[in-house]
Amino acid sequence: MNKMFGVLGLVCASLCYGQTFGLKGGLNISTVSKENGWTDTNSKIGYYAGLYMHAPVNSVFSIQPELIYNNMGVKYDNGNTSHTLNLDYIAMPIMFQFEPIPRFYVEAGPQLGFLVSNKNKYESNNKTIIEKDKDAYNPFDLNGALGLGFKFNNMVIGARYLAGFTDIKKNGSTTWKNSDKQLRNNGFQIGLQYGF
Numbered sequence: 001m002n003k004m005f006g007v008l009g010l011v012c013a014s015l016c017y018g019q020t021f022g023l024k025g026g027l028n029i030s031t032v033s034k035e036n037g038w039t040d041t042n043s044k045i046g047y048y049a050g051l052y053m054h055a056p057v058n059s060v061f062s063i064q065p066e067l068i069y070n071n072m073g074v075k076y077d078n079g080n081t082s083h084t085l086n087l088d089y090i091a092m093p094i095m096f097q098f099e100p101i102p103r104f105y106v107e108a109g110p111q112l113g114f115l116v117s118n119k120n121k122y123e124s125n126n127k128t129i130i131e132k133d134k135d136a137y138n139p140f141d142l143n144g145a146l147g148l149g150f151k152f153n154n155m156v157i158g159a160r161y162l163a164g165f166t167d168i169k170k171n172g173s174t175t176w177k178n179s180d181k182q183l184r185n186n187g188f189q190i191g192l193q194y195g196f
Contacts (some may be wrong), residue, residue, distance in 0.1 A: 018144065022154075022194050022195035026189055027045065028047055029187060029189075031043045031186050032073070032183050044086075048071050051066065054195065070113060072185050073087045080124050083123075090113065093110070104148070105148065106148045107149070116135055120132070139165065141185055141187075145160055
């Protein structure tokens with residue numbers, strides 16, 4: 001029994017030794033999609049920033065949990081009115097990374113987001129209206145993430161695509177024209193991470 005605990009302690013120590021921590025941030029290009037598509041929506045430029053822990057499993061596989069502030073949303077025009085929806089999340093991706101060749105990796109994993117704020121901005125005829133109605137939006141957002149990256153020294157440049165699985169509106173209700181009543185966050189991220 002003592003030998004088993006000794007081996008377990010050695011494995012834990014080796015995993016802890018191999019872990020690195022760091023900061024990451026970059027650009028979000030986001031939109032909202034539905035199954036039938038929209039023709040009048042435009043991407044919204046936002047940002048993301050946060051922390052990560054990189055834990056190698058072996059020489060080619062790693063796990064990277066993250067904690068990120070994620071600014072998502074969409075822009076669209078409705079007649080003479082321009083509408084911008086901002087959705088801010090605290091997101092927790094867990095990425096599984098595979099490094100087929102040194103310094104280059106591909107990754108995939110789930111991302112759970114918790115809505116912390118939202119803002120609807122309407123601009124029409126030199127008039128601006130801002131609405132905040134957090135209760136109208138789903139407090140949780142589940143995404144699938146797929147990405148790639150290139151490592152140099154203790155820096156990484158990476159890109160990631162986020163595909164939404166959950167409706168951003170509560171109960172599927174929305175005033176936007178969509179027959180399936182399912183609005184989902186989608187986004188493309190590009191940025192840098194720095195490890196300590």
